[in-house]
Amino acid sequence: xxxxxxxxxxxxxAAIRAGxxxxxxxxxxxxxxxxxxxxxxxxxxxxxxxxxxxxIAAVNMVLGASAAGVRAMTSSSSPGVSLxxxxxxxxxxxxxxxxxxxxQRGGPGLGGIQPSQADYWQATKATGHGDFQILVFxxxxxxxxxxxxxxxxxxxxxxxxxxxxxADGMLGQMMEPVSLPEEGEKAPAQKDWAASGHGGxxxxxxxxxxxxxxxxxxxLVKVRFKRYETIKQKEQRAEEYLTDDADVVVVAYGAxxxxxxxxxxxxxxxxxxxxxxxxxxxxxxxxDALNRAASHAKNLLVVEMSMxxxxxxxxxxxxxxxxxxxxxxxxxxxxxxxxxxxxxKALC
Amino acid sequence: MxxxxxxxxxxxxxxxxxxxxxxxxxxxIENKEISWLPSYGPEMRGxxxxxxxxxxxxxxxxxxxxxxxVLVVMNLPSLDKFIDxxxxxxxxxxxxxxxxxxxxxxxxxxxxxxxxxxAEENGLKGLSNMILVGKLFKAIAGSDYDFCTGDTLDQxxxxxIPARKANMLDFNRKAVNIGADA
Numbered sequence: 296x297x298x299x300x301x302x303x304x305x306x307x308x309a310a311i312r313a314g315x316x317x318x319x320x321x322x323x324x325x326x327x328x329x330x331x332x333x334x335x336x337x338x339x340x341x342x343x344x345x346x347x348x349x350x351i352a353a354v355n356m357v358l359g360a361s362a363a364g365v366r367a368m369t370s371s372s373s374p375g376v377s378l379x380x381x382x383x384x385x386x387x388x389x390x391x392x393x394x395x396x397x398x399q400r401g402g403p404g405l406g407g408i409q410p411s412q413a414d415y416w417q418a419t420k421a422t423g424h425g426d427f428q429i430l431v432f433x434x435x436x437x438x439x440x441x442x443x444x445x446x447x448x449x450x451x452x453x454x455x456x457x458x459x460x461x462a463d464g465m466l467g468q469m470m471e472p473v474s475l476p477e478e479g480e481k482a483p484a485q486k487d488w489a490a491s492g493h494g495g496x497x498x499x500x501x502x503x504x505x506x507x508x509x510x511x512x513x514x515l516v517k518v519r520f521k522r523y524e525t526i527k528q529k530e531q532r533a534e535e536y537l538t539d540d541a542d543v544v545v546v547a548y549g550a551x552x553x554x555x556x557x558x559x560x561x562x563x564x565x566x567x568x569x570x571x572x573x574x575x576x577x578x579x580x581x582x583d584a585l586n587r588a589a590s591h592a593k594n595l596l597v598v599e600m601s602m603x604x605x606x607x608x609x610x611x612x613x614x615x616x617x618x619x620x621x622x623x624x625x626x627x628x629x630x631x632x633x634x635x636x637x638x639x640k641a642l643c
Numbered sequence: 644m645x646x647x648x649x650x651x652x653x654x655x656x657x658x659x660x661x662x663x664x665x666x667x668x669x670x671x672i673e674n675k676e677i678s679w680l681p682s683y684g685p686e687m688r689g690x691x692x693x694x695x696x697x698x699x700x701x702x703x704x705x706x707x708x709x710x711x712x713v714l715v716v717m718n719l720p721s722l723d724k725f726i727d728x729x730x731x732x733x734x735x736x737x738x739x740x741x742x743x744x745x746x747x748x749x750x751x752x753x754x755x756x757x758x759x760x761x762a763e764e765n766g767l768k769g770l771s772n773m774i775l776v777g778k779l780f781k782a783i784a785g786s787d788y789d790f791c792t793g794d795t796l797d798q799x800x801x802x803x804i805p806a807r808k809a810n811m812l813d814f815n816r817k818a819v820n821i822g823a824d825a
Contacts, residue, residue, distance in 0.1 A: 632704060
């Protein structure tokens with residue numbers, strides 16, 4: 296039978312079952328249950344749970360653990376993720392896999408502690424300085440949180456880059472039924488690049504992000520961007536819901552996609568042709584799914600718990616071929632299905 | 644069944660989150676789609692706390708209940724805050740030993756249960772919440788919102804009580820029975 300778990304706890308258990316036995320964190324609402332869960336579980340499985348002196352220290356411990364070849368992760372909420380930006384950039388520059396979880400809250404600054412999606416730009420465009428991207432996954436249910444943790448670790452290893460799960464306070468705090476994978480179902484890949492010790496039996500591996508020769512650095516960045524192109528082609532994920540005949544296509548991810556789905560269902564009951572494209576990967580952005588839905592839609596409506604950070608990506612994805620509208624709440628406010636339904640009605 | 648959108652509200656410490664969890668587990672045991680969402684702000688520390696519980700045959704959209712069809716309230720601030728949001732025809736269950744106000748609306752079904760006093764009188768201190776849960780399940784039994792049997796409720800309570808508090812099981816059962824008969 297399925298069990299009831301909070302999103303935060305489910306993320307933690309899923310990570311352990313995906314072979315992550317090294318967690319470094321620092322408490323912050325609304326993410327703290329994740330770290331608390333890790334603090335109980337890790338000692339029992341011989342893993343590492345470490346509450347660092349700061350978010351910056353925690354992310355750099357993840358860097359160190361990952362350089363040594365193990366699966367490692369950290370988690371935080373918006374203000375804490377800003378602090379981790381430097382370490383994430385260093386990991387990207389060192390081609391290191393890692394999982395970073397952001398259970399978003401309202402911002403900017405210390406903001407509030409209620410659910411928000413105002414870190415979209417940060418996650419997809421500017422997690423830190425320099426030319427780089429990270430993989431960004433946006434679950435919308437507790438079960439999907441479990442499933443995506445394992446995929447995020449796998450793809451981070453495969454492409455040697457950091458991955459982020461972009462959740463929010465609603466998903467982190469809510470409980471839903473989940474079924475968990477068996478522990479150790481998939482063995483993490485062997486990492487022949489890792490600085491894991493070799494007793495003088497091979498040339499030593501160096502993990503580094505400092506390259507003082509500009510042409511060498513340019514080459515490395517270009518290689519990385521070639522990999523990004525492959526990822527854009529192969530790893531886009533989205534759910535297309537009732538989009539086949541939809542006049543109005545709502546585009547929403549994570550918690551706001553749940554609200555949007557409720558509104559789409561109500562619109563359909565009223566005979567209005569509404570559908571939903573729900574990006575599951577925010578980077579790479581699911582341009583293929585959006586183009587399929589937009590090809591016969593009359594209007595697109597982006598719904599977010601922010602001031603509209605995803606709107607430009609939607610416009611770019613469909614090359615502005617259809618009007619893209621926006622409805623959002625921010626600061627920790629959650630849109631209601633009735634509010635979104637009004638927007639759909641106005642566009643039908 | 645019709646979609647159940649429930650709101651449990653009261654002071655932090657009264658067990659509103661636990662009451663919601665029992666209802667959610669009952670839905671899970673009956674293979675329904677369910678969600679449970681707590682308020683997690685500073686109000687948890689002694690102020691007002693609440694949780695939204697959705698039970699449905701269909702996947703749950705927004706887990707945040709803004710227009711409940713069942714409202715269980717354990718303090719006056721929560722009654723004042725949420726009474727006007729209840730759907731017409733909805734069910735309101737009130738701890739009338741802590742709230743002496745009467746509901747003015749006539750389009751909702753109100754049950755006044757002196758649950759805190761009943762808990763005290765029956766040696767069930769702290770289980771006022773479960774008395775109200777007993778009343779809730781009795782109130783929806785046989786209606787369009789009915790989704791489970793008494794046996795399911797009992798299994799749900801067993802699921803929600805951790806092993807180290809196993810001695811509380813019979814007290815919880817007693818509280819549910821008192822609520823059902825109240």
